[in-house]
Amino acid sequence: MKATPATATQRVYDAIHSAIVEHRLAPGTRLREVELAAGFGVSRTVVRQALHRLGQDQVVELEHNRGARVPQPTREQAAQVFDARRVVECELVRRLAGRLSSEQCAELEALVRQESEAEARGDAPATIRLSGEFHRALARFAGNPVFVRLLDELLPTTSLLIALYQGGHARTCAAHTHTGLLAALAGRGSGAATEMRRHLGEIERSLSVGEAVAPTPLRDLFAPYREG
Incomplete structure (x- = not known):
């Protein structure tokens, strides 16, 4: 049975939130709707809704005409x-x-x-x-x-x-x-x-140790979260 849009949005929200907090998505990573939709097996509309909620919760940054990215706090x-x-x-x-x-x-x-x-x-x-x-x-x-x-x-x-x-x-x-x-x-x-x-x-x-890490590619990162 296919997930409803609300359930799918929550699934994408939770997965991206966890990936950021658990360091599987590096600071500065661009969260491109097309790649995320392919990774999760959902529509871009669902991805856009999840990113909007993540932006409201200040977990991701939403940039005008540039989409979303993982923040890079100073x-x-x-x-x-x-x-x-x-x-x-x-x-x-x-x-x-x-x-x-x-x-x-x-x-x-x-x-x-x-x-x-x-x-x-x-x-x-x-x-x-x-x-x-x-x-x-x-x-x-x-x-x-x-x-x-x-x-x-x-x-x-x-x-x-x-x-x-x-x-x-x-x-x-x-x-x-x-x-x-x-x-x-x-x-x-x-x-x-x-x-x-x-x-x-x-x-x-x-936090005085180490240097900033490079952004991680999105390819296949969220494939395990796809609905069967």
Whole structure:
């Protein structure tokens, strides 16, 4: 059975979003409608709708008369992104410290375990995805959907910065640092905030290494997402 246009648009949206966050689409890559439509096996209209939504969510850049491309954030933007993340996430963990339910703790522990396993087997896309899920879970647990929306904007940009400026050694977060955050969340809010600040600072400092990577061709990248 063929996917409906809405379902097809969501499929294309999700696949491009994941490919950007997981470093399978390099910063600066042109997202040409014809190539994407062929890769996904959908119409250009479906691709255009998905790219428009990605642009609204600031995951891709839409350029007048030039189409869409994966953003290339600058080092100056990196400072702004991490400044915003410190404001949001240090406050998040300060509020959550000592107040997480057993179910919430179990969810975070499972994410850290899965992240560590992915890191050990060299599965970079899974490691990146699980790292983001850990930070997003903290925003969900705070019970304020605005925090979640802020993280949904900041996390993809962080991933792009890492792809650009950590070179071939890109790692969003090491699993052991999330273990440290989990331990801090069992204590006082000030201690959890300090640990989050240290954690984000470690990621930001790592961006001084490496050079920007070259854009990746789109050919066949999204073939696995085609409907049978």
